[in-house]
Amino acid sequence: MARVKRSYVDGTYGQLHYRIAQPEKPSSLPPLYCLHQSPKCGLEFETLMGVIGNERVVVAPDYPGYGQSDKPPEEHLATVPAYAEACWQVADALGHDTIALFGNHTGSKVATEMAGTRPGHVGNIAMVSAALLSDEERAFFADYFTPIPLDEAGTRFSTMWQRIVERRGPGTSLEMLAQSMMMNLLGGEEYEWGHAAAFSFAEPFEEALKTLPNRITILNPADDLTDCTRRAIPLMRNGQVIECPEWGYNFMDVWPEEVAALLKSHL
Template sequence: MPSPQRMYIDGEIGQLHVYVSHAENATKPPLYCAHQSPKNGSEFLAFMTRASQDRSVVAMDYPGYGMSDPAPSEEATSIELYARNYWRVADKLGHSHIDVFGNHTGAQVAAEMAIMRPENVGSIAMISAALLNEAEEAEFRKYFTPIPLDEAGTRFKTMWERIIGVRGPDQDLYMLAHSFRMNLMGGEAYEWGHTAAFNHCKRFHKILADLPHSITILNPNDDLGDITHRATPLMQRGEIIDLPQWGYGFMDAYTQQAVDLVLGKLDAGRK
């Protein structure tokens, strides 16, 4: 299987780094994948390579992550910004009708993309749903407060300890190292994506209730497991699939199973 192509596309505030896995004989809509914070589009590399048999698959680095240019400030960073730039990519690539798949922060981005252009989105898949109440939001904000640089390397030790601490089943050290490397590529703005997601929580509740699309939420064993179930009464055409046997990094650890599950649900949702 060929590696995804890499390219740069002009965004609102600079260049966007994009991965594209082209299908030779595409018969289904392209799939756009939106990453969690503070990672980047490369978290989908294994997934998108296997998913691109009958559709093209696209993953973008949000502004400030991976190799995309950053927003001018944390205040200028938002889920809406990420979604608008994803539509810039879709327009540039000539993709007028797409499916979307988002992971954690990316779940909000996928939903925002769909509400921006509902007629251009077929089905939606997500990993977890951050439907936080005020107390939970405050705790998450505290946990994800940026750690200042120091000579003891406290930031990097904490990052690695957290990655090890939430290690999913069958995640090997190379997968964990890739996760750590993605964090580092966020630079000093590495927590701006989490802040954008927390600022978007109330709007995310409303969007989930307003979307008429088929929505599938994968619910692995992670820090949003119980919270994700709050989506059930909100969604018009939604389904939550509990996956207690999976955890963080399951797209790398169980790539083919994840591809089969996500694509199967997206296809069923379009019928």
């Protein structure tokens, strides 16, 4: 397992935190940037990074307001384009000109925005799920992810934990669930800004799937987006959806070697 290190670079709203793993010998493969879901952070890739980092440089930034990165001063500044810009700021600081991308849920949208804003500087793209939602589905998820006010009964935290446990994937340990909960808490009072940013990026994401020249591979595990992810199949000009019915939430922690091998064959 490659060692995963942590550091900071300066971003638009303060410091940007990132994780990085790299092989002992230089690699000809472009650095792989891992882009997290909401309301998590780069920590969700750490186990996987230890495997991938044996063969190539792999970086997992925290978006502004998540993990250990400083937050924007106002919610309207927390957008998918802002998250993409922050990830490019990390890449620029590290001297990474051309990169590959792996996005998870919200990170899928960040990946397409990164590719669209810097054509020619992104190679292949892989993503977990594609939130191509109907109006009804979008309204449901927007309501589901409405921030829960703090109260002395701890309703926000008990609801978070209940949802995490209900959605645990095959093979997920209690320790993995606790880490998922901890990442949620790092978002503070702004923990749902990322979901709102993702929901408002529906049309640009669909257009990107239709027009980006990059090869796009979408992993489709058994999660809340399984059915709508298949809507991407007729849209992509250069891509495929790979069904992963045996995988659920936390699959990158449960099967990191298998995920790394799949990504290696497509990135």
